[in-house]
Amino acid sequence: MDLSTSTALVTGANRGLGRALAAELLSRGATVYAGARNPDQVDLPGAKPIALDITDPASVTAAARATGDVTILVNNAGSSTGADLLTADLDAIRLEMDTHYLGTLSVVRAFAPQIVASGGGSILNVLSVLSWVSFPQSGAYCAAKSAEWSLTNALRVQLADQHIRVAGLHVGYMDTDMVRAVDAAKSDPADIAKIAVDGIATGTYEILADETSRQAQAALAGGVSALYPQLP
Template sequence: MKIAGSTALVTGANRGLGRHLAAELLARGATVYAGARNPDSVDLPGVTPVRLDITDPASVAAAAELAGGVNLLINNAGIDTRTDLLDGDLDLVRLELETHYIGTLSTIRAFAPVIAGNGGGTILNVLSVLSWVNFPLHGSYGAAKSAEWAMTNALRLQLAERDIRVAGLHVGYLDTDMAATITGPKSDPASIARLAVDGIEADAYEIVADDVSRRVQAGFPGGVAALYPQLS
């Protein structure tokens, strides 16, 4: 789709990758609504802050009514509680699912009629390499992202009938607050935002944005032995 002249809403746009995505869209000529639970925390000039908590149905409905011109939705809002699946607090596991899966789905359900009514457009779900491969430190996060990936695949078929393209962005660790305590290579969120918007403009269904995601994707044919060599 053409970004210049489009109207976009980015969830979780007050910091991290979401803020960079909003900035990149704005630089390319889009009108941008920046969703955040606290709209006062949005400090990017040129965007319209929107109060949006994707786990609150009333908040989602109000945002969809306010941003009625949207033809591009980027579902970026997320959390990582780093909850152990065996011993961790189940309420935190539920919170991850409520955010990444139910919250993202609720936002899509609210905005799909808006986008269709505006002649069609694109939905981008910010996923993760951890939707394809998972490790104990991020057990609940990866499980929720895997569910979001499955939902992305299902909805891209269903929403194609309404001229809405549903894309997924797969990326590893980013140099943001969420990964502040993680050691090892991290991608520049500004660069990933550019790649993501390039993918939207190219009408890509799947945007694999970094080397680690490409390596994991390439390991699929090898099954468990390729994805988890430590089990061999």
């Protein structure tokens, strides 16, 4: 895919991986809409800030009407409540599903028609290694990311004949605000953004951005015992 002639929308582009993805797309010549709940927080030179709250259908509709020429959609906006499935408030669990699953779907439904009208393009859903393996202490996030992976697979097939390639980016910990309190090795978001945009350019369906994701994908074939060796 020729990125230099593309117009991209990146959700959650005001910080972290979203900002890095927008910057990487700009560096390769793409026109970039930087979506954020508060567009005043977008500080990326060259990007076009646009108000977008993916959990608000009216906001999604307004963003689609304000663009019209998007050929690359990057669904990056997310939430992380740290909600445990058994003990957390159900509102926190709903927020994870409303953001990662229903929010992502809402944005795809709004922007896919303009990608089709432009002759086709790409959608990238930012997933996680936690799409494939679940941690009890963040069970709601894991469940939402698993649902988003399933959504990605369904849309990949459904949109293929409309010349839209739907990719999923799987990655472990990155050095962002979302996991600031986690004491573990973390990737640089700028490095992950380069890998992700390379994947868009080459039409890769499943983009594995780090060794953690590659190991998790390989473990899927081993079943429960490979994914959760701590179980008796």
